[in-house]
Structures are given as C-alpha cells and as structure tokens.
Amino acid sequence: MKLRINGGQQEVEGADPDTPLLWVLRDHLGMLGAKYGCGIGQCGACTVLIDGEPTPSCLIRAADVGDAHIETIEGLAGDDGLHPVQQAWIDEQVPQCGYCQSGQILTAVALLRNNPQPSRDEIDRKMSAVLCRCGSYPRILKAIAKLSEE
C-alpha cells in the first residue's frame, strides 16, 4: 500500500488491511504526532488532514485513503520555520499537557485555510471536534483571533 503523506510517498508493508490510518501512521510509519484518545471519532486527538479536510484518522482505514493527500503535524513546519498556526500556538502559550494539540492545530489550519476570518460560529463548529481535557480552549480562541487579524 502506498500513501501520499506531507508531499511525499510512503510505502506501507505488512499492515492488516483493516488497520485505521492512525495506527499505520504511528506503528508502521513511526509518525507519532497523531494521537490515540478514543478510537471512535469522538476526541479528535488523531486528526489529520485528508485532501485538506480534518479527519479522525482512527475512523478511516489506511487502505481506503487511496491517493488522497494526507497532512500530519510533522509536515506542517516548512524549511522557513513553523507554520503561522504553530507560531500563534506558541505566542498564546496554548498547550498544557499538549496531547490534543496536533489535532487542534491541524483543525485550525484547515479552518483558516478555508476562511482566513472565520466567524465565532464557524470556529465553534469546526474546533469543537477536538476536545481538550486540560482546557486550553480560551487560548485556542485567542490564537485563532490573532491569526485572523493578520
């Protein structure tokens, strides 16, 4: 099986064809940024972007991704440094334990790509897909507000 991840091609061998993308990334490709939190699409810790759409990678079989393009937290920073969303996350000191943050950041990236000035309603709808047990939400809102002013 071949996967298109962060602009490159990755070959996956020996994975059970039922394996969700999350576990292919983590256990077969050693990409550990996407996290396991629930396995049922409830927590968003495993979120990756598939053709730009935030998707819980625990719910989709890797075999079903086909040649859609997968973006993970590992591919977000470029040669010229951090992605603006990552930088805003540092500036606003968003993470606490940090476990949910790959999912939060990728979801915010998709939100802002779609609409650089999202309404509060839109932010609520999109960002509520990823839960944070540490309560980093007030800072997520601040970081997004700051990004949409730029």
Add this chain to the structure above:
Amino acid sequence: MNRAQAFHPDRRRFLKATAAVAGGALLIGINWSRGVEAAEQEADGSEDFQPNAWVALHADGRVEITVAESEMGQGPYTLMPMLVAEELEVPWSSISVLRAGVDPVYGFQLTGGSTSIKKGWVLLREAGAIARQLLLMAAARQWGIAPERCRARDGQVFDDSGRSIAYTRLVGLAASLPMPDKAWLKPPEDFHVIGQPLPRTDVPQKVTGQAVYGIDVRRPGQLFATVVHPPVFGGRLRAFDDTGARESPAVVDVFAIDQGVAVVARDTWSAFKAAQRLSIDWDPGERSGFRSQDWEDRLRGYDARPPSREHVRGTPEAVTGDRIEAEYLQPFQAHMTLEPMNCCVHFDDGKLRIWAPTQSPSLAYGSAKRLTQNRIERGWHKLLNKVFGGYDDSIEVNTTLLGGGFGRRLEQDYVEEAIQIAARFEVPVQLVWTREQDVRNDFYHPMTYHRMAAELDAQGMPRLWLHDIAGGGVSSWGARHDYAIPHQRIRSYDFEPPIPKGPWRSVAPHFNVFAVEHFIDELARQAGHDPLDYRLQLLPDGRLKRCLLRLAERVKADGLNKNERIGYAAASTFDSHVAEAVVLRDLGTGRYRVDRVYCVIDCGIVINPDIVRQQMESSIVYGLTAATLTEITVENGQVQQSNFHDVPALRLHQLPEIFVDIVDSTQKPGGLGEPGVPPLAPALANAWLASTGKPLRRLPLRLS
C-alpha cells in the same frame, strides 16, 4: 546583599560535585525526595546521600536542571528552572530541562513521592544560590579580593570596580571549591525572573508533534500489547478461547495475567482487534450485583454506624431550635486523561527498564521491585540475583511527558501490568489500554452524600452548622471552612470503597467545598440575605475574603444582563485561596448556558503569572465538565459508560468566557493545579439557585 536572606546549606539536602564531562561542570545535587519537612525531622545526617535532582552549570555556559516532577500540563518544567535561574543569575535561554531519572550518568534512583512547588521554592532557589556563591568565591579568588565585593548578574560576576568575568571561565575553579558554609537567597524586590510570564519550556515540542508521551515510546524490536480486564469489579478469569484472536499473523501471544487477559502483537491495532475477538469466561465474583443506585441508598443510611471522624466547635448539641436541612450527592467520576493508560517495559539482560507516563516514578519503582521479587522471578533469574544481591539499580524508571494526570497516574496498576506482560519477552513491550478499558478500570472520584443542617439566629446568620459526609474513601478535608459560626459539627463516615477509588483533581475538597458553599447560599436565601454579603459577613478578614471582595468588584464592573444570574463560591485549599463566580444565562424554554466565569486567586508569591492563569482556566474547564456533563454509574458490577460519547468533555463551543485575576503577594507559593477546581461546582449551583429558586441536590447539573 544586606536584604538577602542568609542560609547554611544543609548537607543532607545538597551535594556539590564535579561532573566528569568534557571541560568539567559545576553540579549541585539535591536530595529532592527527602524534601524540606523530612530533612527537618531527621536529625541524623549520616545516611547515604542520594541526590535525585541536579543543577549543572557546564563550562560552555549551558545550565541543565533535572526536574523530579512529572509534566502533565501544570508547568513544572518551566516553574522549577525559573527558581534556579533567578538565584543563579543566568540568562533564561541558557537553561534546559531534563526529567530526573533519565540520565544514567547520574545513577538516579527515584525514591521521592509527589513533589510540589513548595518544595521547589526552597530547594531549587537554595541550589541556585549555592552555585552562585561558589561562582562568586571563584571570581574573588581569581581577583584576590573578598567575595563580598562580588556580584552576579546575567551569567557573569562583577566586582565593585566594574570588572567582570563570565561564569564559563569560573566553572572549573568553582567546581573545585568546597561547599560554602553560607549562601544568600535574593530578596523578592530583586527578582527579575520570578513573577515574569515566561513562555513554557515544553511548548515548542508540543506544537510540532515531537513531544514524547508514554504512548510514543519506541524501542528497537518493540512489541505492542493490550489487556482485557474483567467487565465486573472483582471479577476473575475462568478460561478463555483465543482461537479467533490468534488468526491474525500479527498476534504474537495471548496469555492470562493477574488482572485479565493480555494480547501481544506486532502493532497496537492488531492487539486491539485480537482482544475483541477473544472469548472469555469470567467468574463475576462477589460484587457482580453492585449498583451505584444501591450504593447511593446505602450512603443515605450512613448514620446506622458511628462516624469515622468528628470535628466539633462550641456546643452544637446544646443548640436546639428550628433547623434548615439539605442533602447533596456527588456521583462517581472518572479521570479521563486524554492519553489512555500505557507503559513500555523491557527486561533487558538483567535490567528492568520502564518508560511510563507516571505521576510517581518512585511508586512505579516500588511496584517493579515488589513484582520482580515476588512474582516473576522464575523466568528472570538474572534479575532475581541482582535484586537479592541488593542491586536496586537494576530497575530504571524513565518518566515521559504525561497526556494529562489529574491524579489518575498516581496509581501504578498499568505499570504493574506492563511488567507482568514484558516479563515473558526479551524485547520491549508497550502496553496500551483502549479508551474503553481506561474508563472502566479507573480509580474513581468517590460518590459522596452530604447531609447539612443549620440554625439561624435572629439576624438570619447561622449559629449552628452540621455537616455529615458519607462515602467510600472520604474525609472532611475541605469541609472545615473559615466561616465564623459558633457551633459546628463536621462528621465523616468513611466506608470501604465499593469500586476502586483514587485521588481526583482537588481530591476531597472537590465534594466537600461543594456542600459547604452551596449550603451557605441556601441559608442566605432562607434568611433573605444577599449570598455575597452573607459570605463576606461570615468570613474573617484574610486572604480568602480579599479574593472575594476583589471578585465582587470585578463582577460589578462588568454587570449582569436581565436574563443572567450569578453564583459565588470561595475556598482555601492547597495553600491557595480562590473565589469564583459563575454567570448563568437563561436562554428561555428551560435552557441555560454558563456564559462567564470569574476567578480571583491568591496563590502566594507568583512565580509565573501566565501559568497561574492557565491553571485557573484549566481548573474551571475541568470542574465545569464534571459539574455539567459527566458521571459514572454502575449496574451489576459494571461501569455503564465506556468512552467520550457517554463521558463527554466540555468542548470549545460550550466554553464560557473566563476572567482570571491574580492577587499580588509575598507569601510562600501555594498550589496551582487543584485549588481552582472546588469553587466551580458550588458557584454554578448557586447561580442555578439564583436563576430558578431551586437548590441543586445532585450533580451533575445537565443544562440542556
């Protein structure tokens, strides 16, 4: 330096050494586990000194600090080094943090229990001050002047003529000097690190996906495991059929361990999938009839037995008038750390290596030692010999970052399971629980029943206060309030926990402060008083009252809309003082929304205001989740909930606006991670009472 505070370095707490690394380094070893209280209690200083935290100043100017506390979001990897940087007078950018116990060069052996900012406040500042004193002495010697003429700042020593020399050129000499007899802590007015909102050291790795949690540990040749536990508390394994589970070529082994059935595979998913295909015959055991509803009924009849503890003030039995009564119930709660329980273990040629996201490496170490000595020695004679030969360093505990803790990871059950599983292999094995196993095998916040009674005087102020607390594993911690009520009796009825019970963020104050603070509002209402004035009248002057006054001012400045009601609550816990107010908005048609939460905290001297603020935001969200969304119920010995769909967590769209004010203080630092939790639920209940006229007898309060 005349305002500085002199101290004599305690040789039972500090050790100076020279590290055998290139160029030499100045090392101050700290016996963190001994801690402040223990060191003061033990008169005998002859025991072996076992440093388990270090401040290392390298010849190139880098400062490394090992932190003996787990980072689960509450900021020790930032707060602890700030204390050192302040006293050592080094640029913040030169400091890096290591987790204690990771570096084998130091031969760490973790023996410490839970640590706190209070301990660090003394030990780390003293360690920094000792290192600074050594550098001053080294500079003085170099210049041939008295050390009193030298001053340190920004990685350099200056003398009174304006000469300067960099630390990097003094490290070798300083490391060769004996431990100074005397050193000085800076006076607070000279602080330029403490009190600053410095960015957290752990944040950059947490935005790039590079941070390593327990679940991210990867060792060469590693296998992946999961465990199926009995579905019923106290259940036991009778037999299992693993034919279906073994069909997958990725499954390596399936076997019974004390706690259930373990599946080991080549990847996590294969282990999860195989676990689902096991057919297991469980002996349900004696608690298979247990229902949380029955337990609730049993708690209501708590006083059929004598209390476990009683606190009396005045002569409550002599007060016999009309009483106002109330009863409250708090449900079982799970911790729901976002990272489920996991642990990686490698029996590595006579060494037992553990990687765990644990709140207490010392407990993990203890578990490992006990297990390897008593239970699994047979396959591991090499290790056995080592253990009986007294080589305790055959056990190595590496603490990773924690994806949340909240008290759950003080228990070491998952570490013990991982040890049992890995004992069968020569390669590392990582145990990961499914979320379902995590929800159903927690150490829960206890269900608590509170019976309150009070009698009011002619002015409507309480003169009698009775509070009985009943539950499995409860105490009256947090029930003993500061209100000036002449006659009081607080009794706790501590039952054997019917299901596993553990510390849950803010522990007993979470349930006791709820009862106290909601009942105060009920009394105020009965007496026809404004609940805020009522509280202020009852509270003695002091830090908590000042928080409440400041909160009231803040709320007044913002005002309330017509469809909004407010509730207040305040409590002093974990050496901090917190007042909170919840604004509940009536959305019509019986629906309400928590619109705003105000918080004022006095946590003593503020080390990092941004982390204080963050911990308050965190506590409010955590408290609000429990108060409005979740409970754990048990039927036939089985937890009814299993994942985030039925134990939800507050999501971003449900977030109220949160306003945090921090009181300036020069008092000793208090706790941060927990004191913000207890006032939240009663403030919400009081807002509910104000909105609807109805008290909240039972949590959670489902708002829509």
